[in-house]
Amino acid sequence: MKQQAFQDCYPEELSHCYGCGKNNNDGHQLKSFWQHIDNNDLLTSTTIARYTPADIFTAIPGFVYGGMSASLIDCHGTGSASAMAYLTQGREMGSLPALRFVTGALNVNFLAPTPQGVELELIGRFSEVKERKIIVDITLSANDVICSKGQVIAVLMPASMSPDKV
Amino acid sequence: MKQQAFQDCYPEELSHCYGCGKNNNDGHQLKSFWQHIDNNDLLTSTTIARYTPADIFTAIPGFVYGGMSASLIDCHGTGSASAMAYLTQGREMGSLPALRFVTGALNVNFLAPTPQGVELELIGRFSEVKERKIIVDITLSANDVICSKGQVIAVLMPASMSPDKV
Numbered sequence: 001m002k003q004q005a006f007q008d009c010y011p012e013e014l015s016h017c018y019g020c021g022k023n024n025n026d027g028h029q030l031k032s033f034w035q036h037i038d039n040n041d042l043l044t045s046t047t048i049a050r051y052t053p054a055d056i057f058t059a060i061p062g063f064v065y066g067g068m069s070a071s072l073i074d075c076h077g078t079g080s081a082s083a084m085a086y087l088t089q090g091r092e093m094g095s096l097p098a099l100r101f102v103t104g105a106l107n108v109n110f111l112a113p114t115p116q117g118v119e120l121e122l123i124g125r126f127s128e129v130k131e132r133k134i135i136v137d138i139t140l141s142a143n144d145v146i147c148s149k150g151q152v153i154a155v156l157m158p159a160s161m162s163p164d165k166v
Numbered sequence: 167m168k169q170q171a172f173q174d175c176y177p178e179e180l181s182h183c184y185g186c187g188k189n190n191n192d193g194h195q196l197k198s199f200w201q202h203i204d205n206n207d208l209l210t211s212t213t214i215a216r217y218t219p220a221d222i223f224t225a226i227p228g229f230v231y232g233g234m235s236a237s238l239i240d241c242h243g244t245g246s247a248s249a250m251a252y253l254t255q256g257r258e259m260g261s262l263p264a265l266r267f268v269t270g271a272l273n274v275n276f277l278a279p280t281p282q283g284v285e286l287e288l289i290g291r292f293s294e295v296k297e298r299k300i301i302v303d304i305t306l307s308a309n310d311v312i313c314s315k316g317q318v319i320a321v322l323m324p325a326s327m328s329p330d331k332v
Contacts, residue, residue, distance in 0.1 A: 013227070014226060016224045016225075016226070016227050017224060017225055017226075017231055018222060018223045018224055018225075018231045018233065018234070019231055019232075019233050021224070024222065024224060026222040027222065027224075056184060056190065056192040056193065057184045058182045058183060058184055058187070058190060059182075059183055059184075059268070060180060060182070060183075060268075060323070060328070061179070061182050065183055065184045065185055065237075066185075066237075066240050066268075066269045066272060067184065067185050067233060067234075067236055067237025067240050067241070068184070068233075070233055070236040070237065070240065070272060070274075071231075071232075071233025071236065071237070074232050074233050074236065075233070102225070102226070102232075102276075103232045103276050104275070104276055105273070105274065105275045105276065106232060106236060106272075106273070106274045106276070107271070107272070107273045107274075108236075108271065108272045108273075109270070109271045110268075110269050110270055110271065110272070113326070157226070160279070162226070
């Protein structure tokens with residue numbers, strides 16, 4: 001069965017993110033999936049997302065601008081955190097109450113220029129998993145070369161950010 | 167005399183950045199300026215930029231998405247680094263050879279949700295200034311509340327990223 005993207009399991013009211021929300025028609029609509037689930041050690045499971053930025057997202061001509069890499073890492077991180085939270089709690093992805101994570105901190109190291117016109121691949125790994133805080137380490141690669149490494153410290157969305165109906 | 171934005175002093179061939187390039191009509195065109203120059207201690211000078219994100223750049227409805235904050239911090243950081251490099255070398259901003267900086271590392275701590283529909287203010291301070299590496303610490307505020315703090319480790323653009331004619 002085809003796996004549903006993590007972000008497509010977010011509640012409708014929480015699916016407007018410019019980076020990954022299915023209800024944001026202007027945004028990137030990044031979609032993250034499990035690459036591998038290790039049932040013997042859930043925390044060694046890995047996540048994957050692929051995305052080809054449009055040509056307007058230039059840094060220096062020929063290269064993707066850093067804000068795009070940061071955005072993709074950010075949304076892959078919070079999506080992966082949500083999926084891991086459901087996995088460790090043995091709950092179906094998307095079931096209510098929603099386990100929606102937001103970014104507490106985002107760190108990106110740019111290791112090599114990211115070429116334009118190439119599908120980028122993001123792989124997520126988990127270095128810390130707590131009920132309300134999950135740390136995701138992410139590589140962003142182009143043509144099998146790691147262009148940047150990021151870390152997302154994701155925290156369970158505070159009630160203060162929640163739209164009324166959720 | 168009205169101060170010219172740092173980014174508007176970049177060479178034409180290096181002005182296509184989605185975040186701040188004047189030649190990228192689809193981008194944010196962030197513009198950074200000196201807020202204060204301390205001629206007795208150049209490194210205590212500060213920079214400023216203001217920007218109101220369009221409504222499409224949502225995280226959760228009502229709040230700006232983290233990738234936007236990261237992008238603004240990134241471009242204000244590299245712009246500030248360029249301006250500081252010219253300042254410490256006693257050169258006119260934009261004079262050739264260009265002192266164009268790119269991001270080596272970008273760290274953002276999200277302290278409070280960033281409200282939409284509000285002009286954001288970025289203030290840059292310098293914690294390290296070397297010829298080829300400049301560290302810029304940046305606050306991003308809305309309504310005088312700091313929503314995020316970022317650090318940009320900016321490095322002089324490597325020749326490998328340079329378009330042929332520059």
